[in-house]
Amino acid sequence: MLRAILLLLSIAVLQATENQSCLKCHGMANLAEQTGPGRRLHSYHVAPSGFEHSNHHSLRCSDCHVQGYSQYPHAAAKTIPDCLGCHQNNSAFLDGSKERSLLLRDMEKMKTEFEQSAHHSALKDSFTCVHCHNPHRFADQRGKNLSFEERIEWSNAVCLNCHNSEKQINELKTKEYVYRTPEEIHAWLPSTEMHWKKVRCVDCHADFSGMERNEEERFSHKINPKEKAVRNCKECHSTESILTTRVYQMNMRKAREEEGLITAILWNNSYVIGATRNRWLDLFSLTLLVSGVGGIAIHAYARYYVYRKNRREKNDGE
Amino acid sequence: MENKHSSLGESHLDRFFYPLWLRIWHWLNAGLFLLLIASGVSMHFSSLEKPLIPFEAASLLHNVSGILLTINYAWFVVANFVSGNYRQYIPVFKNIFARLFLQARYYLYGMFRGEDHPFHISRKRKFNPLQQLAYVVVVYYFIPFVIGSGILLFFPELAPENFLGFSGITPVAIFHISIGYMLTFFMVVHVYLATHGETIWENFHGMITGYHSGHIETHPQSKDESSKEGKP
Incomplete structure (x- = not known):
């Protein structure tokens, strides 16, 4: 037991020591170099606090940055770290948890989806996993006790990290491109801010075809070109809404699990006009309306009957 | 008469019984009610296949009718008070x-x-x-x-x-x-x-x-x- 503790302790110390020596330079916010086409400024900064809270915090820098870093100072990276080396078919990565197993299973699909995405089509190999999922600060929030809005915000931050930054977009662009802010691009969308708080970017911008219903929390990595983005309101605001099979289905299921069936039904927290309705309210109100109309029909018939009867009696009297 | x-x-x-301002308010209210009910029902029971009114049109109609209803109601409150109604x-x-x-x-x-x-x-x-x-x-x-x-x-x-x-x-x-x-x-x-x-x-x-x-x-x-x- 003591040996095991000492072993773990020494691994942690070694890892911390190695990472600290890297972060001595890479922890500096202004560590950058002008390189590549156009001599653009590339930052080599890794925020230590961000890394400590990331999913990779337990790794050594050299676990991913494998070659060419044994001496100091080292040259700029010649190879991009291979994410799939760990995240795909790696038994060391499997810790037996359901989420990890699903992630591994999904990885092959994600790769195929990504290769069909607008990002890959436009930027080819210069755009990789790390452009969205910064390995030095990426912290998967799935399974965490976040509110619905927090989950949306977390998901959208992945996209907005680049799309909210003209600098980031300019660094990536391969052809002439006039940067427009997400607000400018979505000016046509009513209640834009509300949509961004309640819907993930990927719900409109990704291709979900072929995904299974229980995969709604995962999104498709096949990001569509802008021409294929959802612009038709009815695709979300209808009973056959794409949202009800995506993030809102997940939200409703989660609400049922956490708050109980009745509360979730009565206080459906996933209100989207046209897509999610309180069935009890509709049932009660429509019953009331139909009963009212039925009552009126009976009453009107009785009036007509009495009117005819009175007229007949009057005619007979004459 | x-x-x-x-x-x-x-x-x-x-x-x-019914002065002109009241009749204008009443019939405007009635018309706006019908538009709000039709557009509201269309959005609430929105369907991709058989929309009563296309969603964008229903949304615009509902918003515009709602604004007009609000103005009409404000007009009613003032006229109702001033006239003693x-x-x-x-x-x-x-x-x-x-x-x-x-x-x-x-x-x-x-x-x-x-x-x-x-x-x-x-x-x-x-x-x-x-x-x-x-x-x-x-x-x-x-x-x-x-x-x-x-x-x-x-x-x-x-x-x-x-x-x-x-x-x-x-x-x-x-x-x-x-x-x-x-x-x-x-x-x-x-x-x-x-x-x-x-x-x-x-x-x-x-x-x-x-x-x-x-x-x-x-x-x-x-x-x-x-x-x-x-x-x-």
Whole structure:
């Protein structure tokens, strides 16, 4: 037991020591170099606090940055770290948890989806996993006790990290491109801010075809070109809404699990006009309306009957 | 306006029940109600395959009609106060249940037996007890509530972030829809009860011309006294 503790302790110390020596330079916010086409400024900064809270915090820098870093100072990276080396078919990565197993299973699909995405089509190999999922600060929030809005915000931050930054977009662009802010691009969308708080970017911008219903929390990595983005309101605001099979289905299921069936039904927290309705309210109100109309029909018939009867009696009297 | 009752010694003014501002408000309200119900139902029960009204059009229609309804209501509040018409809505609580019962009994039984209306209307009291109760609830509660919740849905950032632990917009939406259902129910019943004049069209005609052509009470005080005793 003591040996095991000492072993773990020494691994942690070694890892911390190695990472600290890297972060001595890479922890500096202004560590950058002008390189590549156009001599653009590339930052080599890794925020230590961000890394400590990331999913990779337990790794050594050299676990991913494998070659060419044994001496100091080292040259700029010649190879991009291979994410799939760990995240795909790696038994060391499997810790037996359901989420990890699903992630591994999904990885092959994600790769195929990504290769069909607008990002890959436009930027080819210069755009990789790390452009969205910064390995030095990426912290998967799935399974965490976040509110619905927090989950949306977390998901959208992945996209907005680049799309909210003209600098980031300019660094990536391969052809002439006039940067427009997400607000400018979505000016046509009513209640834009509300949509961004309640819907993930990927719900409109990704291709979900072929995904299974229980995969709604995962999104498709096949990001569509802008021409294929959802612009038709009815695709979300209808009973056959794409949202009800995506993030809102997940939200409703989660609400049922956490708050109980009745509360979730009565206080459906996933209100989207046209897509999610309180069935009890509709049932009660429509019953009331139909009963009212039925009552009126009976009453009107009785009036007509009495009117005819009175007229007949009057005619007979004459 | 000449009418069949002018020979009874009533003044021309006795029959002028509905001034122009009231008629404009009423019919605008009616038209906007229909547009709001149609667009609201279309959005609420929105379907990709068979939309009643295309979603974008329904959304625009609902928003524009809602804004016009709000302006129309503001106009009503001001004109209602300035003209003194608000007095029609001040409920008389004395013997209210007996009077409500008499009116309901008339609709459900008395009218089929050829009985007279239990409460004849006059310029001073245009509503029977059931009408007054319904109009007070609708005009002073339901319409302001539906406008208020509509404004919160129109500017969702104004809705509370959190309401009893739920996202604020959900209770507001449910409240808005509930009132919408009740107003729809009111409108159906209101239109039907409007056919209960001396002829089916009498009340509709009155709300167009401003003149009530049916029987009126020229001495409402005595009628009130009799109604207080529970007698028709």
